[in-house]
Amino acid sequence: MKIYIASSARNLHGVQLLRDALIERGHNILDWTAFAPPLPEHLSPEERRRALDSDERGEIFDFCSQACRQADALIYLGPAGQDAACEVGIAHTAEVPTIGLAAPTEKPGLILSRAVNYWAKDVYDCLKMVDRIKPRK
Secondary structure (H helix, E strand, C coil), X not given: CEEEEECCHHHHHHHHHHHHHHHHCCCEEECHHHHCCCCXXXXXXXXXXXXXXXXXXXXXXXXXXXXXXXXXXXXXXXXXXXXXXXXXXXXXXCCCCEEEECCCCCCXXXXXXXXXXXXXXXXXXXXXXXXXXXXXX
16 A cells, blocks of 8 residues: 655654554555755754755655655654645545544644544554555555
């Protein structure tokens, strides 16, 4: 099954761990993390954010917006920001089933909470939910 993980670059390691767990279960991940540039250790937090947010040719936007529409399922991994919420919205309008995994201290707002089809209580619950979703035709 093709899965997209919507999250923040702040959660890069968590996204990669979830990605690897899903790959081990036989899923194909539409992986935006491949676009994340290598970040030298000497960069300040502001420089890191600028590097991760740059998309001068629009490649990241094109990939992510297409992936959200073409996936068999989308997982929201919180806490995340506006971009991940937009990705959930793209998936919602394309009728892609969505699973939300909010951070322990996160309270998703009205729109995000309703755009997500299923809310998982933890990673293990999320993986079980993925197993129950059938690939789209």
